[in-house]
Amino acid sequence: MLQTILPCAKCGSTALRKNGSSKGKAKYVCTACRHQAVFVPAAPRKAAQYAQVEKLLLERVSQRAIVRLTGVARMTVAKLAKKSANPSA
Numbered sequence: 001m002l003q004t005i006l007p008c009a010k011c012g013s014t015a016l017r018k019n020g021s022s023k024g025k026a027k028y029v030c031t032a033c034r035h036q037a038v039f040v041p042a043a044p045r046k047a048a049q050y051a052q053v054e055k056l057l058l059e060r061v062s063q064r065a066i067v068r069l070t071g072v073a074r075m076t077v078a079k080l081a082k083k084s085a086n087p088s089a
């Protein structure tokens, strides 16, 4: 069974069901409001978020402030901070 935590863009319901595909991407339909959309993977959204985190780290913003601003988990912020402090590692 399909398990997804992606909420419906229209009504916010998580009751999504697979509904065919478009250009190789799975299409989903919300069983609550019948809204249809192509599933957008989290990766590009996260990449943009992580870029923002790295920018804020460069500005010496505290990790907890970055968590508040971006919604990225603190351990992820800590991981990125480590990476930006020592890019070769």
Ligand SMILES: [Zn+2]
Pocket: 008, 009, 010, 011, 012, 013, 030, 031, 032, 033, 034, 035
């Ligand atoms: Zn919906």
